[in-house]
């Protein structure tokens with residue numbers, strides 16, 4: 001086995017901690033979800049997933065990519081519903097890519113051309129994130145924005161994984177699939193490096209939205225909330241933490 005699942009988890013721990021310690025996520029975890037920056041995030045993730053899922057589909061018979069392509073994870077359709085909810089029916093004319101969003105999309109398309117196996121890294125960072133911390137963020141978003149039932153959190157809804165148990169089981173399956181990929185040590189290292197880069201691309205997107213949050217809540221509250229760092233969720237061993245634990249923190 002390539003042991004890629006633990007290589008990815010271990011090899012991106014620090015990046016994960018940095019992602020959780022972005023000002024944007026710190027505010028999120030305190031229940032501060034501002035509608036404008038949030039919908040911009042959703043819009044940019046829509047562009048990111050659009051590229052990712054198009055490329056995964058294009059390489060759906062590739063010897064590596066095919067083994068990690070699970071269409072039940074596809075986020076594009078759900079994000080379209082979210083965008084219609086947050087922007088209205090003419091959302092397509094209203095959304096715009098941030099600079100960091102453009103860079104992220106360009107990188108996905110670039111690795112698809114030059115080394116498609118690295119798409120594994122991009123899929124891992126987003127989908128495992130949505131299935132992990134994303135599930136606690138969903139509850140925070142629903143309560144902060146006081147959303148009507150079944151609207152506004154399509155990003156974190158997996159219709160075909162309707163319970164905590166189903167999600168946990170699927171994550172096990174996903175890690176097994178990562179471990180079974182026909183990748184040698186050199187390629188595994190490249191995938192881990194690309195995953196760290198994908199984390200950085202995600203950080204850059206939320207970083208570009210921080211000023212919107214600061215303006216919405218004011219400098220004083222923003223500084224109070226963002227000045228302290230916390231240890232990251234994946235610094236602990238797998239299974240030792242639960243989404244409930246994080247949400248209750």
Ligand code: HEM
Pocket residue numbers: 005008009016019020025026028029124125126128129130132133134136171199202233234238239241242243246
């Ligand atoms: C895993 C929390 C942000 C990507 C996890 C886990 C937790 C967590 C608790 C462990 C789940 C498990 O082992 O079953 C959080 C929280 C976040 C956050 C609270 C924000 C405040 C992010 C972001 C990304 C991300 C922004 C990337 C875009 C991942 C990935 C894993 C993960 C890829 C899987 C690690 C592995 O087991 O291989 N997260 N996360 N997370 N998270 Fe996050």
